[in-house]
Amino acid sequence: MSGLGGLRLAVPRGALLGETLDLLDGLGIDTAEVRGNDRRLLFEDAGIVTMRPSDVPTYVEAGAADIGITGKDVLAEQGERDVYELLDLGFGPCRMVFATVDGDDPAAEALRRLGVMRIATKYPKIALAYFEHTGRQVEIVEVRGSVELAPLTGLVEGIVDLSATGTTLRENGLVIREEISASTARLIANPVAHKLKAEALDALVERIRGR
């Protein structure tokens, strides 16, 4: 069998896109159209829809896509999504880290003197759960853009963010204080598609495992 067997796949744009398309190429799925066009979102013939990684669980949970590929970090942040996590695809490795400016740790100082530290992040649930588990009080400041800016301007004492190589952190004078979790790309499935399209889905999983 070639192609996706009639399944609709949600593909993440951004850092995971290249290796996702490489994986699909290896399965005999024609991704030339997707590679050649970064404005079009829906590729009906190939059974592919493209979107931000953090939207993938939304589409898959609702059944607008049968299966999807996204990072474990996204799944951990959106833990309430009712989707199956089928496979660890292994690519796109990165770490969720707690970082502050270099030198004396301002977060520890804030925690000691003020009882609470301010943390900027795009992952409020992961950050809050981590500091609760480790017994520290925090104020979460949710930001959308570059998280590295927040501690440099005095908005917060520390950040929780995803780091692949640590380069961006270093270039902004930040150091990793703690590693929270590791993440790789995962294959996820809608719970109803997992039952009603079991054959196509299992065949795809087997081919990915055997690659």
Added chain:
Amino acid sequence: MIHPTPSGTRDVLPDEMRELRAIEAALRGVFDARGYGEIATPALEYEEVLTRGDPAAADPAYKLFDEHGNVLVLRSDMTIPIARVVGTRYATADVPLRFSYVAAAYRSVRPQRGQQREMLQAGVELVGAPGPEGTAEALIVLCEALGAAGLENYRVGLGDASLYPRLLDRVGVPDAARTQIVHELVTRDFVGLEREVERFGEPLLARLPQLRGGPEVLDAAPEGAELRAVLDLLPSAVGERVIFDLGLTHALGYYTGAVFEVYDAGLGAPLGGGGRYDDLLGRFGRPLPACGWALNVERLHLARVGEGR
């Protein structure tokens, strides 16, 4: 909106209500024809009643106090209230007992399409009929009800809540490891499940929950024999709707045997489900085997529209 309704609740206006009522009427027709008498119970129950049925019911969406300081909760399903009714009002009645209901239940879910905190459920309870015969009757009535509601492309997932625990017993997995394993199962995380069971050296621990399809999947483990007995009792029109699903788990804690879940290609979420709860009635003073199911009427409606009807 200037005057919003509480999160997870909504108004129903006449055009939608007419369509919902038509579905309810079709379901009630099946319940009547099959001898499942309709009952109503209070939306409010003493908290103690619900937690007696299922400790997990202690986390309801809405909790309040009456004038004596008793803790009241809005029921999270109809099965536990009906178990209470059987234990108190039918303490000596002949069995089997057949009940149906069309009633609202309340759960602290994340509100989204087809998932309200106040949801209209239609269902049946068959009390005093052991498996596999009782389970087969419940499935037959379920498929009749789905057909009457106007669905054509539905399937019924059939699993067994006791199947995986029995496999854990057979492999000898210690209790300490089970909490995490069950957590991975309930959160549908097969990557986590494979990681947690690897050290026990039994590939079936990871594979069994992923087995679903025709009766052939029952050959994978001796634990599946009881489901085959159910299948043998089903007429072919019902049997061909069944997808055997050895990984089917339910968040509700009172299921003891066969469990089912209803799917339709027109909707990305299950329409409802049910199963056997042979220990529940005993907690209300009348130990009897029982099973039942509930369908979410709003989701039935969504699936019908999704099927283009």
